[in-house]
Amino acid sequence: MTVSLPLVVVLGFLAWGAVKFLGVRTWIVVLIALFGFWLSHTFMAPAIESGTRSGVDIVNSSHD
Numbered sequence: 271m272t273v274s275l276p277l278v279v280v281l282g283f284l285a286w287g288a289v290k291f292l293g294v295r296t297w298i299v300v301l302i303a304l305f306g307f308w309l310s311h312t313f314m315a316p317a318i319e320s321g322t323r324s325g326v327d328i329v330n331s332s333h334d
Contacts, residue, residue, distance in 0.1 A: 285299045285303075
């Protein structure tokens, strides 16, 4: 069975798990999310997106 989840949902579950089980403070998660949001509006955004897509493609191709 194949389940397809957007990367943002997986990252959301990881953030929730970090707050719930690892004791990470909520404001740190918010700060990191804001940093990612602001980083997406810089000149580095295309490189980050292509790197993320390449990494996801590598993970997906290893399960074929």
